[in-house]
Amino acid sequence: xxxxxxxxxxxxxxxxxxxxxxxxxxxxxxxxxxxxxxxxxxxxxxxxxxxxxxxxxxxxxxxxxxxxxxxxxxxxxxxxxxxxxxxxxxxxxxxxxxxxxxxxxxxxxxxxx
Numbered sequence: 300x301x302x303x304x305x306x307x308x309x310x311x312x313x314x315x316x317x318x319x320x321x322x323x324x325x326x327x328x329x330x331x332x333x334x335x336x337x338x339x340x341x342x343x344x345x346x347x348x349x350x351x352x353x354x355x356x357x358x359x360x361x362x363x364x365x366x367x368x369x370x371x372x373x374x375x376x377x378x379x380x381x382x383x384x385x386x387x388x389x390x391x392x393x394x395x396x397x398x399x400x401x402x403x404x405x406x407x408x409x410x411x412x
Contacts, residue, residue, distance in 0.1 A: 322330070
């Protein structure tokens with residue numbers, strides 16, 4: 300298999316005790332290769348997961364920023380509409396106060412005052 304295993308061995312070179320037997324250079328290199336392969340695959344999978352998490356966080360932050368901008372724009376529009384009304388009262392789009400608008404009058408034209 301490896302060039303090291305092609306060497307001629309004598310009967311005296313073969314280990315007889317269990318603690319004398321070692322995997323040798325071939326075993327070390329093969330083990331190192333499989334461990335390196337496993338680490339490389341784990342790093343690839345982790346990198347892929349972290350990129351997904353980072354992308355999802357950016358999308359979520361962008362959506363949150365858009366929601367804040369929309370809320371600020373709606374708040375500014377409601378403040379502009381409510382600037383003519385006395386404090387604590389809201390004014391509708393047609394100039395009527397919020398207390399004057401009922402479901403019946405909301406759909407019909409308002410009579411002149």
